[in-house]
Amino acid sequence: MQQAAKEQLARQAETAGWLEPSFEVEVVRTSRPLAPCAQAIRVEAADVRNPARMRFVAVCPDQGGWRYDFVTRNKISAKVAVAAADVPAGKLLAPGDLLLERHDISGMPDTFSDLGAVQEMSARRSLRAGDVLRQNMLVAPPLVKRGEPVRIVAKRDQIEVSMSGEALDTGARGAVVRVKNASGVTIRARVTEQGTVEPAELPAAN
Structure with a gap:
C-alpha cells in the first residue's frame, strides 16, 4: 500500500x-x-x-x-515559492520578493514551485515574510484595458505584420479578448505583453 x-x-x-x-x-x-x-x-x-x-x-x-x-x-513536502519580505496588497512581485523554501504542502495543492510563474503577478492582499504563496493570493495584472489602444502583431515563420487596434475587453497575459482592428473589424486576440496582442487563431507564443 x-x-x-x-x-x-x-x-x-x-x-x-x-x-x-x-x-x-x-x-x-x-x-x-x-x-x-x-x-x-x-x-x-x-x-x-x-x-x-x-x-x-x-x-x-x-x-x-x-x-x-x-x-x-x-x-x-516540496520547495515552493514564499514571500521573502512583507508585500503590500496590489504590489507587483519582483525577484527580490520571492524565495524557494521547503514546506509541508499536504493540504495546499495550489502552491507554486516555479518563481517565474509568479513574478509580475500582484498580491490580492498584504503578504507577510514567509507566507507560502497560493493561487488565491495572487492575480495576474491586466496588460490591456478596455478602450485603450493596442498593437496587433501576427508572426509566422520569419514574417511579422502589425497594425493598431482598440481593446474591447480587459485581459491579463494569455487571456483572449475582443479587439477592433484599424479596419473596424472585431477579432479575437490573445494578450502577449503590455499593450500587445496576437490573433487568437495563431498558436500561442512560447
Whole structure:
C-alpha cells in the first residue's frame, strides 16, 4: 500500500511540477484480518483525488478471492515559492520578493514551485515574510484595458505584420479578448505583453 501510494504521489508531483518532492505515507490500520491468498495480491487505486488522503483496494485474484479497502494518510513536502519580505496588497512581485523554501504542502495543492510563474503577478492582499504563496493570493495584472489602444502583431515563420487596434475587453497575459482592428473589424486576440496582442487563431507564443 505504501509503495502504491508513493508511486501515485510521484505521478501527481510530476503533473503539478512540485520541486524536489518528498513523501511520508502511513497506511491506516484495519482491524479486519486478511485471509490467505495463494496468488500475488493486486493493489488498485480507488480514490486519489486528495493527495493527503487516498484510498486503495487490495484484491486477491484467487477464485472466490477478496477485496479490502485501505486508506493512506500522506505528508507531502516540496520547495515552493514564499514571500521573502512583507508585500503590500496590489504590489507587483519582483525577484527580490520571492524565495524557494521547503514546506509541508499536504493540504495546499495550489502552491507554486516555479518563481517565474509568479513574478509580475500582484498580491490580492498584504503578504507577510514567509507566507507560502497560493493561487488565491495572487492575480495576474491586466496588460490591456478596455478602450485603450493596442498593437496587433501576427508572426509566422520569419514574417511579422502589425497594425493598431482598440481593446474591447480587459485581459491579463494569455487571456483572449475582443479587439477592433484599424479596419473596424472585431477579432479575437490573445494578450502577449503590455499593450500587445496576437490573433487568437495563431498558436500561442512560447
